[in-house]
């Protein structure tokens with residue numbers, strides 16, 4: 001009754017040793033990619049990786065998660081040994097900041113928390129100048145700031161990899177963790193139907209792009225005036241055309257969830273939209289993920305939310321705390337998915353040092 005199908009997990013290598021992340025064959029039949037296999041790459045959007053790269057990142061995340069579950073105090077080979085990662089957060093965060101900090105340390109590197117508005121990205125100092133300085137001090141930067149354009153500008157100037165930790169437009173690290181969670185729970189991604197109920201926001205945008213890469217059908221039921229960005233939908237549809245996925249907009253929440261494998265929701269009011277909160281509460285009042293809505297979904301459907309949740313608004317206690325909720329797995333999987341990302345773009349193995 002916990003909704004788990006065939007978990008795509010790997011606790012030990014074929015020889016019975018704890019996973020080393022090298023030369024391991026996953027249940028998918030693919031080998032785990034070695035550290036540094038995406039060296040130097042940025043992740044500004046979910047669409048910055050190909051379908052094959054996304055699948056391999058999830059493979060690596062599964063292997064690293066298994067190594068942690070087997071009790072490894074550090075990731076095998078400490079792929080980030082001697083590396084410094086800047087965490088530049090202009091907005092509040094629990095999961096993203098904490099998981100990058102814990103993950104960097106577990107991978108053998110260290111992070112420096114530059115949050116608190118002290119840096120003043122684009123205010124105290126120009127974005128390019130911040131990028132030039134970070135380049136001299138760090139090996140990668142993880143940035144959360146409202147403007148996607150600022151993150152793009154930072155990545156353009158900085159030689160070091162830039163990871164988008166949430167803008168008003170995208171949240172690609174969340175989408176990686178979400179797809180990892182779906183793969184664990186449902187045993188596959190291709191053909192999975194995800195119904196997003198709520199705002200066409202940053203979390204939806206990144207999910208639509210990542211879901212399209214993975215050959216999923218990603219739907220959104222949203223009130224008038226809260227549709228996702230046309231540009232993102234167009235891009236996701238172009239990707240879906242090559243992967244067998246689909247992006248579907250509009251419709252009533254009950255229709256959207258009727259044959260869905262995943263029911264997903266997020267805040268009605270995102271960070272930076274606080275002045276619109278009252279109007280949004282009115283606009284979204286028919287978009288609550290509650291037991292009545294869930295009763296319209298198939299019995300096997302799981303419930304997801306990126307958190308933080310506004311209990312009693314977009315989701316009710318009985319659902320988020322219920323047996324079909326994968327919400328806290330998602331939160332944990334932020335760590336494993338980002339570990340895979342960091343090891344891919346920044347890691348090396350002991351032999352290379």
Ligand code: CP
Pocket residue numbers: 092093094095096097166174306307308
């Ligand atoms: N889901 C998520 O990004 O959470 P935080 O805002 O707490 O990082």
Ligand code: NVA
Pocket residue numbers: 166201202203266267269270271306307308
């Ligand atoms: N859409 C939400 C996600 C928080 C992780 C926001 O941008 O505030």
